[in-house]
Amino acid sequence: xxxxxxxxxxxxxxxxxxxxxxxxxxxxxxxxxxxxxxxxxxxxxxxxxxxxxxxxxxxxxxxxxxxxxxxxxxxxxxxxxxxx
Numbered sequence: 001x002x003x004x005x006x007x008x009x010x011x012x013x014x015x016x017x018x019x020x021x022x023x024x025x026x027x028x029x030x031x032x033x034x035x036x037x038x039x040x041x042x043x044x045x046x047x048x049x050x051x052x053x054x055x056x057x058x059x060x061x062x063x064x065x066x067x068x069x070x071x072x073x074x075x076x077x078x079x080x081x082x083x084x
Contacts, residue, residue: 016024
């Protein structure tokens with residue numbers, strides 16, 4: 001069987017020789033096992049920061065809420081001023 005480095009004319013991707021996959025496979029698995037805890041810590045940190053950010057945004061929205069409501073002001077009508 002002939003191994004190519006790129007795709008052939010029919011679009012089939014290149015294959016890795018079995019000897020090379022026997023060497024590279026455990027190395028990729030080792031890298032996965034080493035970096036898995038770091039990936040978990042990053043995910044936990046990201047989820048925690050997202051939750052805190054949403055809570056802070058909700059708090060800021062309640063504190064900085066404006067009391068002006070244009071549609072309610074329009075529907076209430078204008079106050080009539082008495083002529084003096």
